[in-house]
Amino acid sequence: MAGGVTLSLGTLATQYGWAFVGLSVTEVMASSLKVVIGTTVNYFLDGRMNKAEILFPGVGCFLIAAILGSLVHASNAADNQEKLANNNASNAAAAADEEKDLTKHLLELEIPSQEAEPDAGTAGFLVGLEEKRSIKVLGSHTLLGLGIVVFAGIFYALFAPAFNLATNDQWHTLPAGVPHLAVYTAYFYFSLACLAVSAALNVWLLYRPMVGVPSSTLAAYVLDGDGRGLAMLAGMLCGLGNALTFMAGQAAGYAAADSVQALPLVSTFWAVALFGEYRRSSRRTYTLLASMLLMFTVAMVLLMASSGSRSIIH
Structure with missing residues (x-):
């Protein structure tokens, strides 16, 4: 159940991290920190069954990926600030030109022009995105977003070791002769705790939101069902992924199973292709982003190669 609590806290922090840091960097940094801490703990809990x-x-490659992720965020934030500054200068120049031509200005008022949707990555796109968000992030301090992601990564790192202890009882907390929890039984209590904590936190945050989000009520939440289906689908996919991870961990070692994940690679594709992240960014940002993904991929391959078999050590 402790694993369910930590997963719930990590997931909540991740959702704030998406707004402040972006989808791709949040997932890579949180997953990398999860591996650096969680995999090390699981390696010793599993009796060093994986190939050290x-x-x-x-694990070292994951740590490098996390560091590169922080650099990507800082570089992209600098790019966005430069875009906004250039946009403000352009708007000021355009306003000055309009004042010189009063007739043209009056005609534009009589026949309003249809403004095209701003291209992804432009200053107009960033401003429009900020207006749609409930969490306002433009101008926020870089360390705030990184701090949220680090918090998420630390709590993510704790839930797999907790589940490992629940199913294998390495600390010998059960009385002699009492069988260990099966993966499916442990997963039931894990999910129950995650549900309880998530429900309590979400209701509390409706009335006492953070980072400037307007407060709401439980009644308003019930009446507003927009996007609820996607949220439930995300929860089901998350639950299925965790269940498969735990089954793999019981068979091949949690140190390897918990860290072999393509989530950040998929999320980066979504971030760039669907959500317009890193469009029109600097070459420095693209170089750091590619390096981060490459390091994460190498780390994932190494973790897959390190897997062992639990039956060998018994």
Whole structure:
């Protein structure tokens, strides 16, 4: 149940991280921190069943990916500030030109022009996105977003070791002769705790929101069902992924199973292709982004290669 609590807290922090840092960097940094801490703990809990000479170089690659993720965020934030500054200068120049031509200005008032949707990555796109968000992030301090992601990564790192302890009882908390929890039984209590904490936190945040989000009520939440289907689908996919991870961990070691994940790679594709992140960014940002993804991919391959078999050590 402790694992369900930590997963719920990590997931909540991740959702704030998406707004402040972006989808791709949040997932890579949180997943990398999860691996660096969680995999190290699971390696010792599993009796060192994974190949350390392969496992820990992979953990090191994850750590490098997390550092590169913070650099990507800082570089992209600087790019966005530059775009907004250039946009403000352009608007000021345009306003001055309009004042010189009063007739043209009056005609534009009589026949309003249809403004095209701003291209992804432009200053207009960033401003429009900010207006749609409930969490306002433009101008926020870089360290705020990174701090939220680090918080998420730390709590993510704790739920797999907690589940490992629940199913294998390495600390010998059960009385002699009492069988260990099966993966499916442990997963039931894990999910129950996650549900309870998530429900309590979300109701509390409706009335006492953070980071400037307007307050709401439970009645308003019930009446507003927009996007509820996608949220439920995301929850079901998350639950299925966790269940498969735990089954793999019981068979091949949690140190490897918990860290072999393509989530950040998929989320980066979504971030760039669907949500317009990193469009029209600097070459420095693109270089850091590519390096981060490359390091994450190398780390994932190494973790896959380090897997062992639990039956060998018994």
